[in-house]
Amino acid sequence: MNWIWFHKLGSPKWFFQWANKWSKFAFFIGVLLLTIGVVWGLGFAPADYQQGNSFRIIYIHVPTAILAQSCYLGLGVAGIVSLVWRMKMAPVFIKAVAPLGAVMALIALISGAIWGKPTWGAWWVWDARLTSVLILFLLYMGVIAIQNSLDDMQLADKAVAVISVVGLINLPIIKYSVEWWNTLHQPATFTITAKPAMPMEMWLPLLLSTLGMYGFIAGVAMWRMQAEVLVREHRANWVKKEVLDNGI
Amino acid sequence: MTYSSFFYSEILAVFRRKQDVVNALVFFLLVITLFPLGVSPSKEFLQPAAGGIIWCAVALAVLMSVEGMFKEDFNDGSLEQLVVSGLYLPILVLLKLLVQWVSVIIPLLVLTPILSQMLFINWEILWVLVLTLLIGSPALFLIGTIGAALTVSLRRGAVLMLLIILPFYLPVIIFSTGAIAAAQVGQPYNGQLAILAAISLITLTLSPIMAAVSIKASVN
């Protein structure tokens, strides 16, 4: 396995130029896939035999819920990389991605609540998945809060790394505990998304919109990371050159 | 400085600051009292809710007492001295926590018979409550230390610490109250206790190291 790309990603300069090349690409591919997936899902996929048309919310609910979890996974991994290998880009990643993950969790929560009304007859039900997303959202808010409260940059970097790693280890425990708690309190209600064997016409647009969401977030995250790199490396010569050559 | 002199000084410090221990207990009792007054004093409500009420109060009381555990050391510079002492910082954190845990949990255990009367807990269930306290509370302390170490340099870190630490307390609270609820309906509760023990063990290995990292980052 060739690890050179991994080490290169750790260098702010290399990352910045790499992101210049690929961020737009990821973003536009993402938006394209997302649009195809959503339009397909909204207009062409068949209605669900149980939930009718309200199930079309799935094409925004599931991608954002998946992204919210993936972003937190990324945060945790970056936290480990930051603490163990002290790679410069890891704290930048955490700082840039945490707010995006929070927005993803927020959209998943809102869409879940709105979906809940026609499905369960209530805006909020203490369903295991929704509760997990709520807790995930709170975890994100914790990371963002500590990032914003600590003025010392080195301390803030360490702090969010520690919290991310602790969260990464705790996330499965929290998820398991919430599921166990849920079965204890609410046996045999049907959940929003746990459905056996979705037909292809429903599943394919979901896949597309999920992939699209990944692309969108990747592109947007790269811009945020680039902005943060510029702040941190403003003394470096390559930044000076990059900025002065830039047409803005 | 040696491990034993540090440990001894921590014990001595707890005895000098008895008021802190009393404060945590009074706070705990106050939270418990809020529920009968705020919701309902009836046995029908309190008996099934007792486990949840007690554990929420325990979580808050533990957070209160853990929040300040490095504050004074940070302000007077002795935290800095711990960092340069050449002793292994995670072990120092662990020793400090051990003293803190004993000073909060032992008085709490003494209080539990009184609680059982206030919240209509049977004597058999009381035993389960004591077990969950003994097995589950170390995890609360261990996770809380990380937050305390991270926010020690902030003047008003208490709210922030609550914000980042409370979500991590959920599994402990869920399984503790689960064990008590299971015992109340006569079901086996060993599984929940085993999971609690597992959580405490995981945090025991992880959080002293994380707390040490945080302390080193905070002291500057």
Add this chain to the structure above:
Amino acid sequence: MHPNLELSISGLFIERADRVLCDNFSCQVSAGEIARIMGENGAGKSTLLKIIAGVLQPLEGKIMFAGEDISYHRDILQKELLYLGHHAGIKAVFSAAENLSWYCPTKSKDAIEEALTEVGLGGYLDTPAHQLSAGQQRRIALARLWLTDKKVWLLDEPFTALDVKGVAVLEQRLKQHLDKGGMIILTTHQSLDDSLNIKEIKLTS
């Protein structure tokens, strides 16, 4: 003990709060020497001490002690290190003697009393530290210098809390330490006795 008790710093880069304090800074201190860090207020004297003590990590640069790089073998330096920072590390709830016996558990009660007498706190053995003034608390911390057998002393403004007589006593103690082959790095505004083997280190950005 260490045949080549020597601390050398090379290529150090310190940045605090977005300000470069020193770039490519190097210096060397060996046994029997007292190094005085010179610089204006806010030049980063305390920061340099903290970096040597290992409280802070430098962004770049290497610190060697006794022939070893201390970012890998920090314990070698810390075994021989006594650091007195800006905050004295004195716990308010303990008495003067308790504070010292916590830091130096191997010393006897008599030795502690003697050390406290040296810094002019002979009568305050059992007084809780919170009843003492800030200057007196600093002097409790200074008393550790009479109780220690560590080789490397890092002292941040050790003379601030002392009167003329106290300064003389402390200088005497520093000299004793150097004669025994110790090493001292300090910051101070006080002019020091010329008989001490002083090496001045300029910290400018």
Add this chain to the structure above:
Amino acid sequence: MAFESLNEFLSMGTHGPFVWSVYGISLVLLFGCYFSSMKAKKDQIKRLKQRYLREQKS
């Protein structure tokens, strides 16, 4: 197309308001993500450029 007419598409049975409000809110939030990130990068470049030019003059 799963719908017969545009009207039916917009009303989505009786679930139209739910579905469209979700997509509306999501669109706003996602656009917010896009816009703030884009702006963060551009603003930073602008700020640094001014700073460098200022430093060059002095």
